[in-house]
Structures are given as structure tokens and as C-alpha cells.
Amino acid sequence: MPTAIAGKKKTVRINGCVASAQAAKYADVDVIAAYPIRPYTATMMALAQMVANGELDAEYIVADSEHSQLSISHGASSCGARVFTGSSGVGVQFAYELYSPISGSRMPVQMMIADRTLDPPGDFGSEHTDALSTRDMGWLMGWACDAQEAFDNHLIAYRIGEDPRVLLPQMVCQDGFFVSHITSDVELPDPGQVKEFLPPYKHPYPLDPRRPVSHGPQIMPEQGPPLQLERARAMEECTPVIEQAHEEFAQIFGRRYDPWVEEYMTDGADVVFFLQGGHAVTARFAIQHLREKGIKVGMVRLRTIRPYPTDRVNEVLSKFKVVGVIETNMALGSVSSGGALYAEVCGALYESPHRPLVMSFMAGMGGEAIVLKEFYWMTQKMIDAQKRGKIEKRTHWVGFED
Amino acid sequence: MSYTELTVWTRGIIMDKEGRDIVNSISASARLEGKYAQAMENYVDNPDRTNAPTRKYCRVSDTVLENELTYENEHPNIVVLVEGTMVKGWDYMRGMPPGGTLVINTHYSPEYMIRFVPGAERLSQLVCIDAARLAHHKWLYYRLGELGLDRLSTEGAAERSKLMAPDIAAPLIAAIVKTTGIVKMQTIQPMIVNKNAFEMALEELRIMPLNPVAV
Numbered sequence A: 001m002p003t004a005i006a007g008k009k010k011t012v013r014i015n016g017c018v019a020s021a022q023a024a025k026y027a028d029v030d031v032i033a034a035y036p037i038r039p040y041t042a043t044m045m046a047l048a049q050m051v052a053n054g055e056l057d058a059e060y061i062v063a064d065s066e067h068s069q070l071s072i073s074h075g076a077s078s079c080g081a082r083v084f085t086g087s088s089g090v091g092v093q094f095a096y097e098l099y100s101p102i103s104g105s106r107m108p109v110q111m112m113i114a115d116r117t118l119d120p121p122g123d124f125g126s127e128h129t130d131a132l133s134t135r136d137m138g139w140l141m142g143w144a145c146d147a148q149e150a151f152d153n154h155l156i157a158y159r160i161g162e163d164p165r166v167l168l169p170q171m172v173c174q175d176g177f178f179v180s181h182i183t184s185d186v187e188l189p190d191p192g193q194v195k196e197f198l199p200p201y202k203h204p205y206p207l208d209p210r211r212p213v214s215h216g217p218q219i220m221p222e223q224g225p226p227l228q229l230e231r232a233r234a235m236e237e238c239t240p241v242i243e244q245a246h247e248e249f250a251q252i253f254g255r256r257y258d259p260w261v262e263e264y265m266t267d268g269a270d271v272v273f274f275l276q277g278g279h280a281v282t283a284r285f286a287i288q289h290l291r292e293k294g295i296k297v298g299m300v301r302l303r304t305i306r307p308y309p310t311d312r313v314n315e316v317l318s319k320f321k322v323v324g325v326i327e328t329n330m331a332l333g334s335v336s337s338g339g340a341l342y343a344e345v346c347g348a349l350y351e352s353p354h355r356p357l358v359m360s361f362m363a364g365m366g367g368e369a370i371v372l373k374e375f376y377w378m379t380q381k382m383i384d385a386q387k388r389g390k391i392e393k394r395t396h397w398v399g400f401e402d
Numbered sequence B: 001m002s003y004t005e006l007t008v009w010t011r012g013i014i015m016d017k018e019g020r021d022i023v024n025s026i027s028a029s030a031r032l033e034g035k036y037a038q039a040m041e042n043y044v045d046n047p048d049r050t051n052a053p054t055r056k057y058c059r060v061s062d063t064v065l066e067n068e069l070t071y072e073n074e075h076p077n078i079v080v081l082v083e084g085t086m087v088k089g090w091d092y093m094r095g096m097p098p099g100g101t102l103v104i105n106t107h108y109s110p111e112y113m114i115r116f117v118p119g120a121e122r123l124s125q126l127v128c129i130d131a132a133r134l135a136h137h138k139w140l141y142y143r144l145g146e147l148g149l150d151r152l153s154t155e156g157a158a159e160r161s162k163l164m165a166p167d168i169a170a171p172l173i174a175a176i177v178k179t180t181g182i183v184k185m186q187t188i189q190p191m192i193v194n195k196n197a198f199e200m201a202l203e204e205l206r207i208m209p210l211n212p213v214a215v
Helices: A016-026 A041-052 A066-078 A089-094 A096-104 A147-161 A191-197 A221-237 A239-253 A280-292 A310-317 A341-349 A372-388 B016-032 B110-116 B131-135 B139-148 B169-180 B185-191 B195-204
Strands: A010-014 A031-034 A059-062 A083-087 A110-114 A140-143 A170-174 A184-188 A261-264 A271-275 A297-302 A304-306 A322-326 A357-362 A395-397 B003-011 B036-041 B053-061 B078-081 B100-105 B123-129 B206-209
Touching: A010 A016, A016 A041, A016 A110, A016 A147, A016 A170, A016 A184, A031 A041, A031 A066, A041 A059, A041 A083, A066 A083, A066 A089, A066 A096, A083 A089, A089 A096, A096 A221, A110 A147, A140 A147, A147 A170, A147 A184, A147 A191, A147 A239, A191 A239, A221 A239, A261 A280, A261 A310, A271 A280, A271 A341, A271 A372, A280 A297, A280 A372, A297 A310, A310 A341, A322 A341, A322 A372, A341 A357, A357 A372, B003 B016, B016 B036, B016 B053, B016 B169, B016 B185, B078 B169, B100 B169, B110 B123, B110 B206, B123 B169, B131 B169, B131 B195, B169 B185, B169 B195
Parallel strands: A031 A059, A031 A083, A083 A110, A110 A170, A140 A170, A271 A297, A271 A322, A322 A357, A357 A395, B003 B078, B078 B100, B100 B123
Antiparallel strands: A010 A184, A140 A304, A261 A297, B003 B053, B036 B053, B123 B206
């Protein structure tokens, strides 16, 4: 039964967690699978209240672990339900077994992730390692930088994932605290707009005793390659669907997002930050101050990391002399001995005739706020590299070097 | 150009809502007055800490808040103790610049309470208000069982009660606004549910003037 949301478009002051809960309500989800872990917990608290108050007609299932959450989501989606779930930090890891089966059986489950550092030790702060470690499991994935974008991303992700040309699950990510717990003005749409943008979900082959089908049976090895190829193709070929969804979102709701990257003050820039998530808010202030001093710095914010916009990253970053990748995640022993973003940036730039220097910064680790003076420090490192014509080292740990 | 930080110290779970109501109402009023303002809870304090000290923050500025992602108020100009016994035991005054205000919910006088305040030389005034009495006699004792079970509101996203300042937050807000002028009285007063306690507090609060800031 569709949930009736009264009223027209309105602006409310909410944080990222509540924005996600509101998005699930506006998307009129059928099944919610919950299990608490900070910082995403507040999303499920808000949804529990909406269901209890009769604002949302959905099956709210409290699981006994994240593994069960994703199992419930898999089953519910197989039956044709629009599913919403979520987690943070080690909770994301505990459900790991389910990520490949869900994308492999092409179930467009949506998972909200509010990032949290992985243990040890226990730390509520935001690092993107939790979600990024699952990035090759066949889920669409991208980060919001504020509560409004988080709200919008949920609706856009359902629209893309449920498209019959795609049918892939989605991780809709936001930084713990920096987005999840910081309040800002969020415009909640007219329900009619949502209806226009996001039609009811209809899986082509739902589990139904009247029309028996098998989902995820055991197969012979020779049957594997075509199925894997199909999944790879779905990820590869969803690019036009993603672009179309963002275009229609802009037409209906009046907010336009570049699906792949946000460029901020990149005109005439020599050096740019490359990052994803909430730290972009402070980066913008830092760049404004630096530009006032005549320093040619800008920012490129990655909005979608799966599918990776290789050509777009190549095209955009080839304009600059130095790219400083702000990691906010750990990829121990990786190419740069730093984070996971660096290698993909370098990979995307490999075919460019104008390759910029690429360096990476381990900043915001443990969920520390990246403050203005740290952005100034990183800018200076990039300018030094530009003058020198080569990078001093691939990875700088911000706050641990002069 | 003015920038003000307000830090509220309260007791986890049972008095979290009072702390939230203070920062949320002041922040909302400041925005209505055209200022930039932000209210939030201390991220690490939040979960499941019944009775433990927890912090709520508010920032009000004439210019855009460039530090809105910073976890804590590093230099609070105004500090509020929602529960009187919190006056002893730790340095809630840390980082306060000279000319600050401390507001305490207590039935004791400022002259009595000042002896427990660490770094009191930074204060321009100490304000005491018997908020618990004004809001409801034995307010906390009657409702402790119910308040102690309020796990739904621990992250501040879902409030069990959406009423703004129905209890001891009302007189505390009155004391803060009257003695600091952080927002205008006429902006905030209509938001407050417990109007009686709010108005009585305006009459009954006790101010101890201390070190004025040299201009």
C-alpha cells in the first residue's frame, strides 16, 4: 500500500541521518532491515518513529546482525520489495558475504552507509574504508557532501538501480558526523515530484509461487563466465542511465548535480584537491581564502566511485599540473602505501597525454576534521611539487610532517 | 563581526533533551534573526551514557561558519550546567576566553557556587537559576524511570517528545538570553512551551557580576 505523504515542498533543518530516513520515506520503501551501529543508527531511529507514527507503511525488521540485515534485504528484494538498509564501520564488514550474491542476483537493494573508522580501536569518526573495501562487489557507490545531497542521492540511486537496464544494488554513502550528524536546511519535495521521478519498483522476475523461478542456484563452472560478464556489463552500461537519471532529477526537482565530479574553482587552477565526501565543505572555504591570495588552487570532488568515471576523471584532471588526492581511507600496503583513491586516479590518467603529478594526503584519518590550516599545508606541498616538477613522495600523512 | 560559542553540559540520556532544547532553540532563533548558527551534540558523548556528562554545542556568527565540521566548541563564551552538581569535578571552563558567562541550574546562590568554579577569573558573570523548581517541583524524580529509558533520542535524530523546552530547559534558556543577549527575547520566547517557567526565571535569576572585559 503506498504511503501517503501529506503536504507540498518544504524546507526542514535536519542532519544527514534524518535526510536519509526522509528519503526512504519519500521513496515509499516496502521493507526496512535495521540493526544498530553508530553513526547510521539515527537513520533507523527516525524510520522506526515514522513507521510507529503511521507516516510510513513499511515492514520494519530488526535483524540480529548486519549479516542478517543484508540477508533479509536480499530475500525481500527477490520478492519484488523496495528495500532500504544501512550500516557503518565494522557493521559494513560483517555483512560482507552478502554483497556479491545481492549484486550477482541483480537485486537493487539500497544500503545507506554513514562511514565509521574500522576497529581497532573503537572510533566513531569517519573514514571511508568501511564502504570502499566493498567497492568491487558490484554495487553502485557514491558519496554525498551534505544532508541535501544525501537525500537526493537516495532517490537518484533507487531510480538508477531499479532501472531494468541496470538492476544493481546501491551504496549511498555519507561521512559519519560531518554529514550524518551536522544539520542543515534540506528541501523535502512535493510527493508528486517523487512519484514522477521514481516509479514503483517492479522486478522482472520476482519470487512468486504462481510463477516459479530460481534465484542464485548452484551452477557448473562453465556457466560462470557468462553470468559474470552480464554483471560486469550491467555496471559498465549503466553510465547513460546514471546521466539520464541526474538530468531528469534536475528537471523535476531543480537541483542539478554532475553525476561524476563536482569542480569547484578549477578555472585557471594549477593544483587541485581530489576528494569525496563532507570535507569538501571546508575545502571550499580554504580554496576561497587561497584564491584571494592569488594561489591557483581548486577542487574536484568525486561523486560516483562505482562505476568509476575513468574517462571523465582523465579529462578533468589532465587540465592541471598537480593533483592532491585526499584519501580519508586506508589501503595498507597499496600502490601509494596510503589510501585507495590514488591508484584509481593514476590509472584513469595513464592514457592522458598531459599527465599531472599525483600525490596523496592521508588526512581526516580516524575521523578528524580537516581544518583550514591543513588545507593550506597540503596546498603548499602541491605548489612545491609543481615548482620542483616532481613529487617528493607519493603519500603525506597530514599532521605528522613539517 | 561577532562569533559566540555556547556549550551546554548535561546528564546523558535523562537530561539530554534539556541540553538539546537549549542549543536548538537558540540556534533556530539566531537563524531567524538572520545570523549563521549551528546546534549539535558532542558526537562522542552521545550514545547510551546514562547520567554521564554530555555536551551540546551552539555557534552563532554574523558570518558564515567555516568551522561547522569541527567536533567541539574550543572557546566557549557561554557555559551552561543543566544539573547543579556538575559544578565540581572537571574543567568545564576550559578554553573560555575572558568575559565569559556561566549559567548553573541550582537553588544555591552565586556567592556559594563560585567557590567550586575552576578558572572563575575568566567570568564576567555567574548566573544561578533554580530551574528545576520553576519547571516542576521534583521534576526529575517523578520522571526518572521514563527519562532513563529514552534510548530513541540518543542520537538526537528522533525525539520522543517534539515539544521545545517543556521542562527545565525553559528557565535556563530565559537566564541565558537575558544575561547574554545571544538572541533577542522576542525571537525565542514564542518557541518555548513552558512559558510560565520561562517568565518566572526572568524575575528570579541571580547574577553575580565578576570581571568585566577591558574594551
